[in-house]
Amino acid sequence: MEKLSRNSRISAITRILAENPNKVMSLNYFSELLNGAKSTISEDIVIVRDIMEKLNFGKVETIAGASGGVKYIPDISYEDKKIFAENLCELLMDKSRVVPGNFIYMTDIMFNPRIVSTAGIILASNFYDIDIDCVVTVETKGVPLAYEVAKNLGVQLVTVRRENKVTEGPTVSINYVSGSSGRIQNMSLARRSLKKGSKCIFIDDFMRAGGTAKGIKDLLNEFESQLVGIGVLVDNVASARKLVDERVSIIEFNSVDEEGNINMSLSSLYK
Incomplete structure (x- = not known):
């Protein structure tokens, strides 16, 4: 391969790192791919690191040792982050989003790539200092957000199902009580999906009373695994009693009044 200019190498390094977040990439890999000496690649990486930090695009960390x-x-x-949260509040406070039962229509938000991508970075940033093996979610609107968080953390996404699927093979199923309705519901997870002793975080689009999160915690116990964190896009703080304590959210839902006005606010991340 012909020698590349510094600008070309920096462009390639930036793209590779951005497409592989939280994955350790060796100098040997870049040296062989870009046909450059390790010392030259190291200088290129320093430039990439400085640019990333100056533009608030994240951090490039050097990992010492043989590996x-x-x-x-x-x-x-x-x-x-604060501007994003403020704009999200404004979007969700549109009165036309209120549907029967005083629920808030969020499907378009959860399938908007730009919104979910940024939300994934914000939520993931709260878990960078925790040793995590996978991100867990339930097969619902929260899947795109959970995927983005898993991608940014560089870990596997595990999806819990509401019903058993023959194609999943042997599964573990539990009943849990919905925190908002008090109804008994079911969730299941294929035995092959999760290794015993895994440390997981649960990501969802909206938390009402925390019944689903509590169910996830109980399900993980069946795999001898641990729930070490919870992150949601919107937290319903109007719920009088939460079934889980520690959680991170981007914005908070407070109420819908008799005239259909939606009251949203920024979460404690911005207070």
């Missing part, structure tokens, strides 16, 4: 290298940790500035 070391570099990895990219996606992030955005506090100001940009």
Whole structure:
């Protein structure tokens, strides 16, 4: 392969790191791919790191040791996170989003790539310092958000089903009580989906009373695994009693009044 210019190498390194967040990439890999000496690649990476930090695009960390290298940790500035949360509040406070039962229509939000991508970075940034093996979610609107969080953390996404699927093979199923309705519901997970002793975080689009999160915790116990964190896009703080304590959210739902006005606010991340 012909020698590449520094600009070309920097462009390639930036793209590779951005497409592989939280994955350690060795200097040997870049050296062989770009046909450059390790010392030259190291200088290129320093330039990429400085640019990322100056533009608040995240961090490029160097990992020491024989199995070391570099990895990219996606992030955005506090100001940009706050602006995103404010804009999301404005979107969700549209009175036309109220559907029968005082539920808020969010499907278009959860399948908007730009919104979900940024939300995934924000939620993932709260778990970078925790040792995590996988992200868990339930097969519902929260899947795209959970995928983005898993991608940014560089871990596997595990999807819990509401019903058993023959194609999943042997499964573990539990009954749990919905925190909002008090109804008994079912969730199941294929035995092959999760290794025993895994440390997991649960990601969802909307938390009402936390019944689903509590069910996830109980299901993980059946795999001798642990729930080490919870992240949601919207937290219903109007719920009088939550079934789980520790959680991270981007915005909070407070109420819908008699005239259909929706009251949303920023979460404690911005207070």
